[in-house]
Amino acid sequence: MKYLHLVLRSLFRSRRRTLLTVAFLAVSVFLVATLQSILATLDGFANNPNAANRVAVRHKVSLTNLIPMRYQDWIRQQPEVEATMAIQWFGGIYQDPRNFFANFAAEPEPIVRIFREEIVEYTESEFKDFLRDRNGCIVGKSLADKFGWKVGDVVTLQGTIFPMNPRLTVRGTWKSKRQADEQVLYFHFKLLEEGVPRIAGRVGSFWVRAKNADDVPRLIERIDRHFSDALEPTQSETENAFQLNFLKMMGNIAAIIHSITGAVLAALLVVTANTMAMAIRERTTEVAVFRAMGFTSLQVLGILMAEGILLSLMGGVGGIALAWLGAGAIQQGIGSVIPWLADFAIPTETLLFCLHASMGLGLLSTLVPAWRAVRRPIIEGLRAL
Amino acid sequence: MNGEAIIRCEGIAKSYFRDSLEIPVLQGLDLEIPRGGYFALMGPSGSGKTTLLNLIAGIDRPTGGSLEVCGYRLNDLDDDELAGWRAIHVGFIFQNYNLVPVLNAFENVELPLLLQPLSRAQRRARVLEALALVNLEDRMWNFPRQLSGGQEQRVAIARAIVSDPRILVADEPTGALDAKNAEEVMALLERLNQDLGKTILLVTHDPKAAHHARVQIHLEKGVLDRTVEVNR
Ligand SMILES: Nc1ncnc2c1ncn2[C@@H]1O[C@H](COP(=O)(O)OP(=O)(O)O)[C@@H](O)[C@H]1O
Ligand SMILES: [Mg+2]
Numbered sequence: 010m011k012y013l014h015l016v017l018r019s020l021f022r023s024r025r026r027t028l029l030t031v032a033f034l035a036v037s038v039f040l041v042a043t044l045q046s047i048l049a050t051l052d053g054f055a056n057n058p059n060a061a062n063r064v065a066v067r068h069k070v071s072l073t074n075l076i077p078m079r080y081q082d083w084i085r086q087q088p089e090v091e092a093t094m095a096i097q098w099f100g101g102i103y104q105d106p107r108n109f110f111a112n113f114a115a116e117p118e119p120i121v122r123i124f125r126e127e128i129v130e131y132t133e134s135e136f137k138d139f140l141r142d143r144n145g146c147i148v149g150k151s152l153a154d155k156f157g158w159k160v161g162d163v164v165t166l167q168g169t170i171f172p173m174n175p176r177l178t179v180r181g182t183w184k185s186k187r188q189a190d191e192q193v194l195y196f197h198f199k200l201l202e203e204g205v206p207r208i209a210g211r212v213g214s215f216w217v218r219a220k221n222a223d224d225v226p227r228l229i230e231r232i233d234r235h236f237s238d239a240l241e242p243t244q245s246e247t248e249n250a251f252q253l254n255f256l257k258m259m260g261n262i263a264a265i266i267h268s269i270t271g272a273v274l275a276a277l278l279v280v281t282a283n284t285m286a287m288a289i290r291e292r293t294t295e296v297a298v299f300r301a302m303g304f305t306s307l308q309v310l311g312i313l314m315a316e317g318i319l320l321s322l323m324g325g326v327g328g329i330a331l332a333w334l335g336a337g338a339i340q341q342g343i344g345s346v347i348p349w350l351a352d353f354a355i356p357t358e359t360l361l362f363c364l365h366a367s368m369g370l371g372l373l374s375t376l377v378p379a380w381r382a383v384r385r386p387i388i389e390g391l392r393a394l
Numbered sequence: 395m396n397g398e399a400i401i402r403c404e405g406i407a408k409s410y411f412r413d414s415l416e417i418p419v420l421q422g423l424d425l426e427i428p429r430g431g432y433f434a435l436m437g438p439s440g441s442g443k444t445t446l447l448n449l450i451a452g453i454d455r456p457t458g459g460s461l462e463v464c465g466y467r468l469n470d471l472d473d474d475e476l477a478g479w480r481a482i483h484v485g486f487i488f489q490n491y492n493l494v495p496v497l498n499a500f501e502n503v504e505l506p507l508l509l510q511p512l513s514r515a516q517r518r519a520r521v522l523e524a525l526a527l528v529n530l531e532d533r534m535w536n537f538p539r540q541l542s543g544g545q546e547q548r549v550a551i552a553r554a555i556v557s558d559p560r561i562l563v564a565d566e567p568t569g570a571l572d573a574k575n576a577e578e579v580m581a582l583l584e585r586l587n588q589d590l591g592k593t594i595l596l597v598t599h600d601p602k603a604a605h606h607a608r609v610q611i612h613l614e615k616g617v618l619d620r621t622v623e624v625n626r
Binding site: 011012 | 448451453454473474477478479480481482486488492494495496497501505506508509514553
C-alpha cells in the first residue's frame with residue numbers, strides 16, 4: 010500500500026500513452042462484454058425454452074381462422090396429454106396504441122398449469138378471485154408496474170380484432186423468471202364469447218401440454234392426422250420449433266462472437282505488452298537504482314506488475330462500465346423491437362470474465378518485460394544511460 | 395592505518411566476460427578502509443574505479459578474493475541477503491543523481507525508508523531531518539525537473555543518508571556539476587564524514603574534489619598504485 014503513490018505516478022509518467030492504452034482497453038473490453046452478453050442472452054432463450062413439451066394447435070390455414078372448441082375434448086383424451094387450454098389473441102389497446110402489450114382471452118382454470126414456467130410466483134387467493142370473476146384479469150408484475158395497476162383497479166381494453174371493449178378488474182399479478190414473460194394480460198375466454206357471439210364455440214388455438222417432451226413429435230403428428238380430414242384441419246407445432254431454427258443460426262453467431270473475442274484479446278495483449286515493455290525499458294536505470302538502494306528483485310517486480318495490472322484493470326473496469334451503460338440502451342432501444350433482447354443484461358459470468366481477462370492481460374503483458382528488467386545485473390542497469 | 399577496518403578487500407579480482415572473452419579489470423587488490431574514513435579513489439578512465447566501488451557497495455560480485463564490509467563477508471550473501479544488506483549499510487550517490495522523476499524531493503528521499511518497518515510519521519520525521527541536513531526543506535514538494543543540478547544532487551545525498559547507513563559510496567558525484575555546485579556538494583560530503591562519522595568512498599578524477607578526502611588511493615591497471623594521505 011505504501012507503494013501506491015509510486016505505482017500511480019509511474020503509471021501516468023507518460024500520460025498520453027497510458028490514457029491511449031486505457032481507452033483502447035476500455036473500448037475493446039466494452040466490445041467483448043457486449044458481444045458476450047448478447048450471446049449469453051440469446052443462448053438463454055435458445056437453450057432454455059420455457060417449456061419443451063408445450064404444443065400449439067391452430068387452424069391449418071392461418072392463425073386468424075378459428076378452430077372448433079370441441080376439438081379439445083378429443084385432444085385431452087390422448088394418453089400423452091397432461092392439460093389443454095383454449096386461448097385467443099385479443100390484441101386490445103390500453104388507452105394508446107403505443108402502449109403495446111400481449112393480451113389474451115383464455116380458459117382460466119388451466120392457465121397456471123400450462124404456463125407454469127412463466128407464472129412462477131403468484132398469490133393463490135388472488136388467482137382464485139380471478140377464477141370467480143368473469144370480468145377479472147391477471148397480469149404480469151412488470152406490466153402492472155409499468156402502468157401502475159394494482160389489484161382491484163379496472164383496466165379497459167379497446168378491441169381491435171373483436172368489436173368489444175372489456176372492462177377488466179385486475180385480480181392478481183405474477184412474477185416470472187424473466188421480464189419478457191411478465192408482459193402479458195389474460196382474461197376469461199367466456200367474456201370474449203359472450204361479447205362476440207359470432208365466435209361462439211370457436212377459438213384461435215389450443216395450448217397442449219404433453220406429459221413428456223419426448224412424446225411431443227408423436228403427439229403433433231397424431232393430432233394433425235386426426236383432424237386432417239375435418240372441415241377445419243389443424244396445424245400443431247412446438248413452442249420452440251422456432252427456437253430450434255434459431256438455435257441453428259445461433260451456432261454461427263456464437264462462432265463469430267468467440268472469434269471476435271479471441272482476436273480482440275490478442276490485439277489487447279499486443280498493445281498492453283507494448284505499452285508495458287516501453288514503460289519498463291524507459292526505466293532500466295531506475296530499476297537498477299531501486300535495487301541498489303536495497304529493493305529485492307521480487308519487490309521491484311511486484312511494483313512493476315502492480316502497475317501493469319492496474320493499467321489493464323482501469324481499462325477493464327472502464328470497458329465494463331461502458332458495457333453496463335450500453336446494456337440499458339440495448340434493453341430499452343433494441344429490446345423493444347427484438348423480444349430476445351428485452352432481458353438483455355451483462356451476466357455476472359461475462360462481467361467476471363472481462364475482469365479476469367483484463368487482469369490476466371495485465372499480468373501476462375507485464376510479466377515478461379518486468380522479469381527481464383529485474384533479472385538484469387544492477388551494474389548494467391546503472392550503465393545504461 | 396589505524397582504527398577498525400569497516401571495508402576489507404583481500405586479493406580482490408574482477409573480470410568481465412564478453413562472448414567468452416575474459417576482460418580482467420581488477421587483479422588481486424588489497425584495501426582496508428577504517429570506520430569513519432574518507433577515501434578518494436582516483437585513476438585514469440577505465441582503470442576499474444567504478445568496478446571496485448560497485449564490488450564494495452555490494453551491487454556486483456568479485457571473481458576472486460574476499461570482501462568484508464560492515465562486518466559481513468559479502469561473498470557469502472545471496473542476492474536477496476545482499477539487497478537487505480545494502481538497504482541498511484550503504485548509501486549511493488551517482489554522477490547523474492538518478493532521482494525518480496515522478497516523485498517529488500520528499501518522496502524521493504522517503505524511498506529507502508519504505509524498506510524499513512517505520513510508520514508514516516516516523517518516515518516523515520527522518521525525511522525532514524535528512525532534507526534539513528542538505529538544506530532543502532523548502533524544496534521538498536519540488537519534482538526533480540524543478541530543481542537545479544546541485545539541488546538534485548543534494549536531494550540524492552539526502553536519499554543516500556536517510557536510512558542512516560554507515561558507508562556512502564559516490565561515483566563521480568560532481569561530474570555533472572559546475573564548480574560552485576561541485577564545491578557545495580563536496581563540502582556537504584565532508585560534513586557528513588566529519589559530523590556524522592560516515593565512511594565515504596569517493597570515485598573522482600577531479601583533483602579538487604579528491605582534495606576533500608583524507609586519503610587518496612590511486613588505481614592503475616587493476617592494482618592500487620599508491621596511497622596518499624591528504625594533509626590539511
Ligand atoms: N559490464 C562490463 N562489461 C565489460 N566490460 C566492462 C564492464 N564494466 C566495465 N568494463 C570495463 O572494465 C574496465 C573498467 O571499467 P570501470 O570500472 O568502469 O572504470 P573506471 O570507473 O575507472 O573508468 C573498462 O575497460 C571497462 O570497459
Ligand atoms: Mg567509472
